[in-house]
Amino acid sequence: xxxxxxxxxxxxxxxxxxxxxxxxxxxxxxxxxxxxxxxxxxxxxxxxxxxxxxxxxxxxxxxxxxxxxxxxxxxxxxxxxxxxxxxxxxxxxxxxxxxxxxxxxxxxxxxxxxxxxxxxxxxxxxxxxxxxxxxxxxxxxxxxxxxxxxxxxxxxxxxxxxxxxxxxxxxxxxxxxxxxxxxxxxxxxxxxxxxxxxxxxxxxxxxxxxxxxxxxxxxxxxxxxxxxxxxxxxxxxxxxxxxxxxxxxxxxxxxxxxxxxxxxxxxxxxxxxxxxxxxxxxxxxxxxxxxxxxxxxxxxxxxxxxxxxxxxxxxxxxxxxxxxxxxxxxxxxxxxxxxxxxxxxxxxxxxxxxxxxxxxxxxxxxxxxxxxxxxxxxxxxxxxxxxxxxxxxxxxxxxxxxxxxxxxxxxxxxxxxxxxxxxxxxxxxxxxxxxxxxxxxxxxxxxxxxxxx
Amino acid sequence: xxxxxxxxxxxxxxxxxxxxxxxxxxxxxxxxxxxxxxxxxxxxxxxxxxxxxxxxxxxxxxxxxxxxxxxxxxxxxxxxxxxxxxxxxxxxxxxxxxxxxxxxxxxxxxxxxxxxxxxxxxxxxxxxxxxxxxxxxxxxxxxxxxxxxxxxxxxxxxxxxxxx
Ligand code: SF4
Numbered sequence: 001x002x003x004x005x006x007x008x009x010x011x012x013x014x015x016x017x018x019x020x021x022x023x024x025x026x027x028x029x030x031x032x033x034x035x036x037x038x039x040x041x042x043x044x045x046x047x048x049x050x051x052x053x054x055x056x057x058x059x060x061x062x063x064x065x066x067x068x069x070x071x072x073x074x075x076x077x078x079x080x081x082x083x084x085x086x087x088x089x090x091x092x093x094x095x096x097x098x099x100x101x102x103x104x105x106x107x108x109x110x111x112x113x114x115x116x117x118x119x120x121x122x123x124x125x126x127x128x129x130x131x132x133x134x135x136x137x138x139x140x141x142x143x144x145x146x147x148x149x150x151x152x153x154x155x156x157x158x159x160x161x162x163x164x165x166x167x168x169x170x171x172x173x174x175x176x177x178x179x180x181x182x183x184x185x186x187x188x189x190x191x192x193x194x195x196x197x198x199x200x201x202x203x204x205x206x207x208x209x210x211x212x213x214x215x216x217x218x219x220x221x222x223x224x225x226x227x228x229x230x231x232x233x234x235x236x237x238x239x240x241x242x243x244x245x246x247x248x249x250x251x252x253x254x255x256x257x258x259x260x261x262x263x264x265x266x267x268x269x270x271x272x273x274x275x276x277x278x279x280x281x282x283x284x285x286x287x288x289x290x291x292x293x294x295x296x297x298x299x300x301x302x303x304x305x306x307x308x309x310x311x312x313x314x315x316x317x318x319x320x321x322x323x324x325x326x327x328x329x330x331x332x333x334x335x336x337x338x339x340x341x342x343x344x345x346x347x348x349x350x351x352x353x354x355x356x357x358x359x360x361x362x363x364x365x366x367x368x369x370x371x372x373x374x375x376x377x378x379x380x381x382x383x384x385x386x387x388x389x390x391x392x393x394x395x396x397x398x399x400x401x402x403x404x405x406x407x408x409x410x411x412x413x414x415x416x417x418x419x420x421x422x423x424x425x426x427x428x429x430x431x432x433x434x435x436x437x438x439x440x441x442x443x444x445x446x447x448x449x450x451x452x453x
Numbered sequence: 454x455x456x457x458x459x460x461x462x463x464x465x466x467x468x469x470x471x472x473x474x475x476x477x478x479x480x481x482x483x484x485x486x487x488x489x490x491x492x493x494x495x496x497x498x499x500x501x502x503x504x505x506x507x508x509x510x511x512x513x514x515x516x517x518x519x520x521x522x523x524x525x526x527x528x529x530x531x532x533x534x535x536x537x538x539x540x541x542x543x544x545x546x547x548x549x550x551x552x553x554x555x556x557x558x559x560x561x562x563x564x565x566x567x568x569x570x571x572x573x574x575x576x577x578x579x580x581x582x583x584x585x586x587x588x589x590x591x592x593x594x595x596x597x598x599x600x601x602x603x604x605x606x607x608x609x610x611x612x613x614x615x616x617x
Contacts, residue, residue, distance in 0.1 A: 040479035146548035373473035
């Protein structure tokens with residue numbers, strides 16, 4: 001019987017010829033990622049060794065990545081002290097893939113890993129962050145785990161007792177209309193699946209829309225699969241993956257690619273016609289509360305956030321800058337922009353996007369998670385409504401349980417910044433923006449011809 | 454036998470159980486003070502020690518969805534709370550097993566705050582309502598970790614028994 005993409009990866013990583021759903025395996029880990037919650041991992045890791053007389057040494061310091069992003073620069077002395085402890089541990093253990101608070105190589109973990117070539121197709125990646133699902137965009141089996149689980153991985157180099165998950169196949173065909181983005185595809189899918197519709201499962205993406213999408217867009221889609229409960233999302237690697245790895249991530253030797261077997265078994269197949277999608281909005285307070293933008297028209301917002309591991313990449317900034325060029329952020333709206341990494345920040349600076357944002361009245365912030373998790377850099381007031389390109393709108397998520405967070409693409413967020421209310425970017429652009437649609441970053445990505453199903 | 458002290462709906466996220474703004478606090482000994490802190494009334498009761506250890510939280514589907522933060526599990530074990538839910542989100546379920554939170558998966562559970570609940574022979578008995586509900590066993594793959602008392606002792610046994 002054929003295997004899905006993730007079954008094949010797990011079989012390889014566990015050193016067995018094949019696996020089926022429900023089998024229990026202990027896959028070797030190729031990369032283990034943590035951020036500030038590394039402080040807890042270190043605590044649990046040391047506890048494992050307590051009283052054993054064995055020195056607490058990580059299994060392979062070159063396979064551990066630690067990125068400071070959730071609280072950068074530190075918002076409190078407590079965080080600063082945690083970060084200091086992590087730095088000391090990194091130095092002692094000889095961990096090499098460390099991204100501190102810096103303007104040359106910092107950023108959000110889910111952008112740092114791909115852009116530095118740490119993610120390879122066909123490998124197993126775990127992270128102490130639920131959006132570790134992102135890296136399935138490059139054909140890895142990549143999933144989130146807790147801190148104690150990570151401590152065990154640091155000790156053993158493998159994940160214990162993993163049950164082989166079932167797979168849902170999602171096929172996306174059709175050309176995305178202008179100003180309808182990968183974010184709108186995944187929001188639409190989450191709305192259909194519900195917040196637990198893919199619980200314990202993997203979502204494998206197929207179809208011409210995905211094939212023609214840049215890695216940047218695929219990262220958006222895989223990032224949010226966890227919002228449907230999925231263990232991970234994955235895109236079988238292809239030409240675009242190789243292009244990204246070589247051109248953007250500086251990888252010299254790309255491993256041999258493999259995809260799922262033609263006769264792989266899927267638990268469910270879902271088809272999406274991208275050509276019929278409108279921009280989508282996730283209403284408060286659950287991510288699966290998704291409606292087309294037309295249902296949100298006129299909702300006044302006080303804060304716009306463009307950024308996060310979902311939509312803080314160069315193509316997001318490009319489309320937003322294009323919409324905002326020569327325009328002003330509405331009075332009474334605070335617009336905050338967080339480039340996902342300092343590399344993207346520098347690219348956006350060169351291309352003039354950041355100047356456009358500032359001239360429009362937006363505040364350009366440092367690379368990092370920003371207010372996404374509600375710690376700092378843009379908390380909401382009681383009664384505020386925010387429209388954000390982030391991935392979660394749970395009660396309290398942006399720092400205040402008495403506020404509301406709506407989620408959208410960067411195009412919808414930028415259009416809404418101008419009007420001060422949730423706005424379909426397509427209606428705004430016909431009269432307001434003269435320049436044409438922004439080409440997505442990847443030069444060799446073709447737009448699918450309209451009219452095909 | 455113990456009382457249900459908090460009844461919750463579906464999709465209770467880790468942001469509700471343990472808001473992100475308290476994530477700089479990591480140690481299991483320190484996290485309990487922030488359990489359900491945005492539910493001021495319940496959090497106050499916990500801190501006033503008005504909720505006996507062993508009390509139940511009863512929740513709907515997808516309890517613990519969202520972030521991978523382990524604080525959401527350790528803040529509950531700190532008060533000795535137990536959770537019955539229709540089902541649990543994946544990472545939360547694993548974290549809870551790893552840190553030894555007592556959990557019961559009970560898809561048809563009916564219980565209100567104040568009801569007396571008991572788990573006997575794989576069934577949840579609601580003594581107050583005089584009803585019984587089937588439970589779903591926790592993932593078999595994780596049973597060995599539960600039996601060892603959590604992932605730390607389990608991994609410790611592996612490394613001391615010869616590191617592989
Ligand atoms: S940007 Fe938000 S969702 Fe992404 S890693 Fe940071 S806190 Fe998590």
